[in-house]
Amino acid sequence: MEPIAQAKRRVRKNYNPEPLIERLKELLTERKESMRGASLASGLDYGYIQRIIQGHRPAMEAVILLADHFEINPNALLTLAGYPPLKVFDIRTASTENLPPEAVDVALAIARIPNPGERKQIADAVMTLLKKYFG
Structure with missing residues (x-):
C-alpha cells in the first residue's frame, strides 16, 4: 500500500x-x-x-x-x-418520490430562503425540533 x-x-x-x-x-x-x-x-x-x-x-x-x-x-x-x-x-439521494408531501413542502420552503446563514439556522431549528419530539 x-x-x-x-x-x-x-x-x-x-x-x-x-x-x-x-x-x-x-x-x-x-x-x-x-x-x-x-x-x-x-x-x-x-x-x-x-x-x-x-x-x-x-x-x-x-x-x-x-x-x-x-x-x-x-x-x-x-x-x-x-x-x-x-x-x-449527492442530489440523487434527495428524491422526493419517497417523501411525504409535507416533508417536500418544508424542504422547498427552506430551500427558498436566499441567505445561506438564515437557511442553515432554520434547517438546524427544524432538526432540533424533530429530535426533541421524535428522538
Whole structure:
C-alpha cells in the first residue's frame, strides 16, 4: 500500500487548476462579487482565495465552504478541485418520490430562503425540533 504522503503528492501533481479557477471566476462575475467579499462571506482568508485563483489546490473543507457561499452543490466544485464527489452531497439521494408531501413542502420552503446563514439556522431549528419530539 502506498504511504499517504506519497498518495497526496501524486494527486497534487495531477491537479489541473484551470477548471476550478474558471468556475470560481464565473461565480464571482455572476454575483458581481470581489474575491475579498467572497472570502469574508465564506469564512476563508482573502489570501487563501487568491492562492486558489493562482492555481494552488484548495483543501476539501475550503471547497465546501466556497460551494456553500455560492449556493451550489459542493460536488460540482469538489470534482473541479480534483476530489471525488461525496455521497452526502449527492442530489440523487434527495428524491422526493419517497417523501411525504409535507416533508417536500418544508424542504422547498427552506430551500427558498436566499441567505445561506438564515437557511442553515432554520434547517438546524427544524432538526432540533424533530429530535426533541421524535428522538
